[in-house]
Amino acid sequence: MNEVSPNRPLSPETALDTLGTLLPGMPRLRQGEVWIVGAGPGDPGLLTLHALSALLQADVLVHDALIDPRTLALARPEAVRIFAGKRGGRPSTHQDDITATLVDQARRGFRVVRLKGGDPFIFGRGGEEVAELVAQGIPHRVIPGLTSGLAGLSAVGIPATCRGVNQALFLATGHGAGTRPTPDGIDWTLVGRLNQPVILYMSLRNLPFILDGLGQGGMADALPAAVVASATTLEERVVITTKGELLETIRREGLEAPAIVVLGEIVRCHHTLRQVVTQAVESASGQA
Template identity: 55%
Template structure:
């Protein structure tokens, strides 16, 4: 990994030092290693142990130094998953052992990634930590699908929402969001997409509003389908799209057809 650090130093100057007993909460981006930040690579090159999520690409993990220990801590909806309390406790335990702990999350750790919960726990135990942002999957998915996140004359607001409530939390108020008439980027949308679309239409969003589902962003399996809001859930199901996926709803989706080769 010395060659990796040498290359980073040539690109950005001195890289941030990873002290023993510290946790770096790091965004791995949506998958493709090309979308990693330089500081994320610096963390991978120095970490003693990497606690990683289910959506972290194997090509990203391959950038770790050869002596690093990899610990899977994936959480996937509807599948056996690590408990958040156990993940947080493990980070505290590893840091207490004087290890350099890289907590590696898909996308950005602070956007529907429970990163805030983890750093609050670390702060409560006086464990030093560093936050390294990542390219969030919602914005990366739109870029890959050639859907501008903002477009003059179409939108001045972009709403990021989760497709379902977690641990007993209520789902977003879709009717209230529909009344805003602004584009929605919905994470973890596949399971409840039909109900979400129905709720948005009931809230006043026109049934013919352009919509897209983008699955497996930044991977070889990446696929995008488009349809009206009324038909998007059925279209995604018919085409066999599966999680992980992002749904985009709003006038910006209509621009995709003009931007395709």
């Protein structure tokens, strides 16, 4: 019988068996195989069941800096954890070294999980890792994850689409945005003309340049804006402001990466929803 007590937590083997019972046909991570797994924005509760099953099977876990410690703790205790992050006061891990590690560990016959923040294929270089696995003939599988730019907003009550407000979204990285336009860079002036919400990953450093371009395209300073930092983690911080106040708000509040910046009328839906939710809670508890 699989009884769970606080003193005797569910073993990874029992948890995996339970998952297998719930999901007949659940794929098994084989020796010499690599799974590229999206871990979502932070909260382990937002992992997919396949991601959890990967953690419970891995011999080797090659993980990014942004993986929540609570998620890492779900892996088998004996799994070897290899840090492959590009931050955290530690020297950056070169992308070539990461893929070489994946190939090497798989060739040694280990069951390898490459755990990446959010979704592996959204601004995450997962495509490069898969391409190398294919080139080296390593069997692999991609497990999608919730991307921070969407899940991070939902988690704080900002709908990425709101009926009657927007018909599209523009998701972008600010990482490559330099101090002046480059031929292969984003034309932020053009984006400013779209009149649709803009959701920015990795944008804090280049935000002045980006905002300048968006403004030249016609994006008004009064447009609502929000920053969700460390979304769904224990350090989560949310600020609601306007495009014109964004830089000063970020400075004043000391907001740091990882952060999602969103500009658009959808931010106003946040207030609407919160008001509705608050009213509902108050009337349910007889305070209205």
